[in-house]
Amino acid sequence: MDLNATLIVQSFTFLVFVALMWRFLWPPILGAMQTRQAKIAEGLSAAERGEKALKDAANKSEGELKAARAQAQEIIGAANKQSAQLLEKAKADAEAEKARILAAGRSEAEREIAQAKEALRKQVGDLAVAAATKILKREIDAKAHADVLSELAAQV
Amino acid sequence: MAAAEGQEDSGSYVLHHLTNLKLNLQTMKIDPQAHGFWVINLDSVFFAILLGVVFLLFFARVARKANAGVPTGVENFVEMCVEFVQGRVHDIYPNANSLVAPLGLTVGMWVLLMNFMDILPIDWLPWVAEHKLGLPNLRVVPSTDINVTFGLSLSVFVLIYIFNFAYKGPIGLAKEFLTHPFFVKSGPLVVLNVLLMPVNVVLRLVEDIAKPVSLALRLFGNLFAGELIFVLIAVFGSNAFSHGIGGFVGFGIFGALIQFLWAGFHLLVIPLQAFVFMVLTIVYLSAAATSHSEEH
Secondary structure: OOOOOHHHHHHHHHHHHHHHHHHHHHHHHHHHHHHHHHHHHHHHHHHHHHHHHHHHHHHHHHHHHHHHHHHHHHHHHHHHHHHHHHHHHHHHHHHHHHHHHHHHHHHHHHHHHHHHHHHHHHHHHHHHHHHHHHHHOOOOOOOOOHHHHHHHHHHO | OOHHHOOOOHHHHHHHHOOOOEEEOOOOEEOOOOOOOOEEEHHHHHHHHHHHHHHHHHHHHHHHOOOOOOOOHHHHHHHHHHHHHHHHHHHHOOOOOOOHHHHHHHHHHHHHHHHHHHHOOOOHHHHHHHHOOOOOOOOOOHHHOHHHHHHHHHHHHHHHHHHHHHHHHHHHHHHHHHHOOOOOOOOHHHHHHHHHHHHHHHHHHHHHHHHHHHHHHHHHHHHHHHHHHHHHHHHHHHHHHOOHHHHHHHHHHHHHHHHHHHHHHHHHHHHHHHHHHHHHHHHHHHHHHOOHHHHO
């Protein structure tokens, strides 16, 4: 139970152990731990940044999608309007064409009617001349009475 | 477990267990009766160094492959210890220098391992030593040797003074010695300081000497008492084979049960004492590094 030289040996050993620990064992362990801590912190912040970037991208894409949708709507609206206009125009054109064709047909018919009337008048004139010739025999000269005959024909 | 010792009377059995394997340095002979200062307790020194080396090698193995990757098994344990000590140091002594935490870890782990030798059944290693190696005595728990605990605390004491000198300088330390805690700053009573200075010095000396003494005696007392009770329970159990079946049940089985319960209780004391030793070491060193005048 008495104090003896073990004391000195123990003190010395302790100091040696502490020195070994301090100089050789502690620094690499603590260094590794601190490096790892830094790495983890970095990783966490990177993850956070990534998450934020993802969120931003999602927001952005949603906005763009919305804009694109609106634009598409606009384009569709414009196209509808244009097609309606085209249709309207085509209808109007067709209407005008119809009117033109009708007018042309009508004037043609009128012209033919006039021609026919003319031809008929001539024939009637000729017929009247022939009838008169037959009635009067040679008394009436076709050439001398041509103006009377054509007047007659015009009156038919 | 004490059956082998059953023939001896209990007094000599207890004494046998409390005697170190002593080497007389003057005659260089192993002598259980040796006394005086120039004696070495070979068993304490052997087990203390053995445990210290085991602990350092264990840490060295981890330190050699320490990397910032994912830690595994043993690395986790070591890093947990390191982090634990680092945390305590940081709480107690925020701007500690780089020595304090490794010192705390070393002292804490070493005391813990030395204390844990107490859990080994008390007769196993002494029996081997006596019957196989021919050694008269063997105490396997270094921290039940007052020389070991004082050895640790004296080193701490020396470090406290090194810290005192390093952080305050001789003048700052002298000033602290002379003017703390009693000091008249101004007024007509300043002359009283002449009387207060010796009081301060005495108080400071008591305070400083109390540190290593309490540190060493606390550890020694707890562990020594624990070991003594293990020995006494073993004496109790040693009657197991001499009183028939009743003695076997009463002394043997009951004694084993008590031994078991005491070991269970001691499992709490062992880490607690190691922790207390470590924390107080850190506290003393931090107190040595901060000057009292800053606190006022």
